[in-house]
Amino acid sequence: MNAVLIAVGVMLLLSLLRVNVVFALLVGAVSGGLAGGLTMTDTITAFTDGLGGGASIALSYALLGGFAVAISKTGIPELLVASILKLIKKDGETEKTALAKTLIILTLLLMAVFSQNLIPIHIAFIPLLVPPILNVMNMLKLDRRLIASVLTFGLTAPYILLPYGFGFIFHEIIATQMEAAGLAIDMKDIPYAMLIPTGGLVVGLLIAIFFSYRRPREYEQDITIEASEAILVSKKDIVFTIVALVAALVAQIQTESMIIGALAGILKLYVAGVLKWKEADNLLTEGMRMMAFIGFVMIAANGFASVIQVTGDIESLVGSASSLLEGNKALAAMLMLVIGLLITMGIGSSFATIPIIAAIFVPLAVEFGFSTLAIISLIGTAGALGDAGSPASDSTLGPTAGLNVDGQHNHIWDTCVPTFIHYNIPLLVFGWIAIMVL
Numbered sequence: 001m002n003a004v005l006i007a008v009g010v011m012l013l014l015s016l017l018r019v020n021v022v023f024a025l026l027v028g029a030v031s032g033g034l035a036g037g038l039t040m041t042d043t044i045t046a047f048t049d050g051l052g053g054g055a056s057i058a059l060s061y062a063l064l065g066g067f068a069v070a071i072s073k074t075g076i077p078e079l080l081v082a083s084i085l086k087l088i089k090k091d092g093e094t095e096k097t098a099l100a101k102t103l104i105i106l107t108l109l110l111m112a113v114f115s116q117n118l119i120p121i122h123i124a125f126i127p128l129l130v131p132p133i134l135n136v137m138n139m140l141k142l143d144r145r146l147i148a149s150v151l152t153f154g155l156t157a158p159y160i161l162l163p164y165g166f167g168f169i170f171h172e173i174i175a176t177q178m179e180a181a182g183l184a185i186d187m188k189d190i191p192y193a194m195l196i197p198t199g200g201l202v203v204g205l206l207i208a209i210f211f212s213y214r215r216p217r218e219y220e221q222d223i224t225i226e227a228s229e230a231i232l233v234s235k236k237d238i239v240f241t242i243v244a245l246v247a248a249l250v251a252q253i254q255t256e257s258m259i260i261g262a263l264a265g266i267l268k269l270y271v272a273g274v275l276k277w278k279e280a281d282n283l284l285t286e287g288m289r290m291m292a293f294i295g296f297v298m299i300a301a302n303g304f305a306s307v308i309q310v311t312g313d314i315e316s317l318v319g320s321a322s323s324l325l326e327g328n329k330a331l332a333a334m335l336m337l338v339i340g341l342l343i344t345m346g347i348g349s350s351f352a353t354i355p356i357i358a359a360i361f362v363p364l365a366v367e368f369g370f371s372t373l374a375i376i377s378l379i380g381t382a383g384a385l386g387d388a389g390s391p392a393s394d395s396t397l398g399p400t401a402g403l404n405v406d407g408q409h410n411h412i413w414d415t416c417v418p419t420f421i422h423y424n425i426p427l428l429v430f431g432w433i434a435i436m437v438l
Contacts, residue, residue, distance in 0.1 A: 003313035007032025008346040015391045015412050025300040029307040036311025043307055050306025051299050058299050063262035064124045066284035070269050071128050101140055105150055112154020117165040123398030130402030141216030144403045148415040149208040149422055151399040152388045153201060160384050161191055161198040173351055174380055177358035185376060193376035200430030204422035219408050240272035301392035305347035314356055329368050333435040336361050337428055340382025348392030354383040373438040381431030389420025
């Protein structure tokens with residue numbers, strides 16, 4: 001058995017059985033390493049060598065958590081909640097209920113989309129915006145699996161299609177790695193090649209909104225917030241909170257560091273006097289606790305990726321698949337997409353998958369006679385497959401961090417499984433169609 005298949009299979013099986021994702025990644029990595037011919041010592045060494053790659057991400061999320069909690073203490077989120085509550089029905093006013101649901105869905109969708117391109121803050125907005133409106137969603141009986149699907153769509157589709165923000169980085173990686181594999185391309189062609197695959201994600205989103213999760217879902221309501229409740233927030237606090245958010249955004253863009261961005265936002269709040277210095281320790285500790293799960297998963301995912309690369313079985317997996325194809329282009333395209341899905345599901349990063357697969361897939365696709373646009377679509381789709389649905393992806397970890405603040409949203413069954421079904425399946429189908437018609 002191929003070590004990659006074993007590692008990913010063990011990790012996914014344990015995750016589905018509700019085993020902690022960090023533990024599942026560790027056991028999967030050990031299983032894959034041993035199956036790939038590594039000794040236990042070599043496996044552990046490869047795993048620990050890879051951990052350092054996730055340290056920066058973990059610290060970034062910890063500071064973002066602290067910034068999120070700091071913002072929540074200013075009273076701004078409560079104002080947002082009160083504004084939404086004004087749209088909610090009195091008993092029997094279903095039109096206002098529908099309007100409030102629509103407002104929440106559209107707001108979160110737009111924020112998620114903007115977070116990848118227009119305002120490239122990635123998942124930083126989720127702990128700021130989602131936890132304060134959980135009680136509103138509970139009152140509306142809004143299925144959190146729908147919100148997870150909406151957020152994950154917004155965190156994935158924009159960077160796949162649009163060459164701005166994180167999308168520019170993704171497209172640049174595709175172009176660079178394809179050129180390194182012997183096929184130079186124009187980056188301007190990537191959006192055209194990825195248009196059909198992205199259409200699959202749109203179809204999945206529409207199915208989730210209008211069919212899968214339309215029915216009301218009951219959640220325990222810990223706190224009842226009344227629309228008439230007086231919420232006192234000074235104009236000064238509002239102004240400086242906005243300044244802090246802008247400062248965080250500008251600092252992150254200029255330094256390309258979420259750490260510096262979060263730090264800049266926190267310092268602005270304290271310097272302006274919106275929050276007291278004596279509250280700093282408790283706030284940062286509370287925020288780090290909220291985001292610690294994401295940090296540990298991302299660290300473990302880097303170790304997992306290191307092990308499966310050291311085994312060398314990614315190349316043998318592709319080689320074994322190609323030997324079975326016998327010139328069948330349709331089957332070749334599907335198998336390469338499935339391999340990309342397996343790799344990304346395991347390591348949790350589309351951006352990290354492209355360098356792994358491009359060197360192997362590009363020559364293979366050229367040999368089969370695929371066009372340049374088809375090969376771009378193949379590499380982009382194979383990399384993007386698995387971002388939604390992976391237990392180790394920040395596109396699923398981010399939504400869970402916001403939706404599970406009160407412990408009523410399971411990472412695997414309420415985020416990973418719904419997003420896998422609604423996005424990976426259509427992306428696989430539409431990606432295959434794009435490869436065959438381009």
